[in-house]
Structures are given as structure tokens and as C-alpha cells.
Amino acid sequence: MVEISSDVIRGYNDTMILSILMEAPSYGYEISKSIRNRTDGKYVIKETTLYSAFTRMEKNGYIESFVADPDPEGNGKKRTYYRITEAGRNYYREKCEEWTLTKDVVERFMVER
Amino acid sequence: MVEISSDVIRGYNDTMILSILMEAPSYGYEISKSIRNRTDGKYVIKETTLYSAFTRMEKNGYIESFVADPDPEGNGKKRTYYRITEAGRNYYREKCEEWTLTKDVVERFMVER
DNA sequence: TGACATACTACGACAGGCGGAGTATATTAT
């Protein structure tokens, strides 16, 4: 089985997270499941990778956190949600452009099929 | 200008080098120029990145080194050439498969256009 | 009652990339 190595995906974990936050604010566990689902289980982000990405991106101003209840009645444990900022949206768009370039570059070294 | 960040290309420097060595044995400076040319200057590998890749890949058994003269008359300074091994060829093929998967995964998080 | 899901935090190791500096020879321009 071919698996995606961390060195390969390294530059795109943040982008994937931001992509999900473009739709709606979300939190760790949910984002983790979103990534798994959207890739049909082909990629599962590690917990530590995910949470350290939150810290880094909040520091960089790409996301903002807020604590909220899981439901309006205030039941359940509070969660830390993240919301994408304008800077985050810009960063995401840049990464999409960069991806186009990267794909072009890398494929010049791949066997055709 | 969009530039390829090292975190993105990280998983593919070795693959690019091996791709060039699939054609013929080569050495540092020439490989560096090959990468630059093949990508139309879109990607230029750093010297230290290149030479440390040689060390790593030789240790891993993906390449073998030999010292030779630049020309048959024995003029000029000797160079360290690298030749891809069978293990290196296999590794390269695996990376090509991994690329297909990575591309699929990453693009599920990219804006369409 | 106990397993499993949810929702995190902390710590430290590891690996690849890279900046900076240095060495040495060869070729080309002035």
C-alpha cells in the first residue's frame, strides 16, 4: 500500500485545514474527521500535527479561536473553535497558486503513464 | 511572484535527483543545472540541499558514487559522479505512485478553476 | 461498570532544508 509520507504533505497540512475553515468555523476533532472523509481515508492527519498547526496559524494571524458550547442549550464540554481570518484566506489562495506551480515542477520528473 | 517553498518540495528533492540519474550518471553541479533547466528556472535546488541528499541517498543505497575525470584525457579537476542503483530505481517508482496519491488528496482541498 | 469516543495539552526527538562560510581549481574577460 502506498502511503503519503509526512515530508510530502508537510507543506499542505495548513492549507487543508484552512480549506475546511473557509466553509465554516470548526474545531480539532471535527476538522480531523473532515480531512479523513474528504480524502476517503487516504489521509488522516495526526492529532499533534493538527493542534500544533492551530497554534502556529493563530500566531501567524491566519485563524482566530473562540470557545463555545457544542449546542445552544450549553450541554456538553466546551470546545475551542477556529475561524479563518482575511489573512488566512489570502494565505490559502497563495498556497493554491503555489500548488499549481509545484505540480508543474514535480511532474517534469515523474514517469509518464 | 509565487515561489515554491521548501516545505512543499521537501518530499521530492530526492525523487528529482533520482529522475535525472535514471538517464545517466551525473554529478552535483550538472544535476543542479538539469533541475533548473528542466523546470525552466521555476525551481533551483540549493547546493547544501543537493549535496546532503547525495550523502543520505548513498547511505540508503539508492545511489553509488565514483570519482572520475571530466574528460578521457584526464584534464580538469576530478568529480564525484553518482549512479542510481536498483534500490534507487524502486524507490523512485514508489515515489511516483505516492505522487499520484498525494496529488489526488491535495486537490480535494484546492479551489477549482 | 467498563469500554470507547470526544477534546484536548505537554514534551521531546528527529529529519530535511538551508544560510553562511570556507576551500580549491579552471576558465574567461579586461
Added chain:
DNA sequence: ATAATATACTCCGCCTGTCGTAGTATGTCA
């Protein structure tokens, strides 16, 4: 003749993102 530039490397150490391991605490379901 000399200076600049290209070639062909090596060494050292920092930085960053990933990830293994471990721990905490609540919620839910059988």
C-alpha cells in the same frame, strides 16, 4: 597579468514541521 566568474565541492549549526508517547478529563453507550 590579473581580476572576475564558474565549477565543484565540504562543514557546521540553526530552524521548522511532524510525530511518538503520555497524560488529562468529560461524555456516551452497552
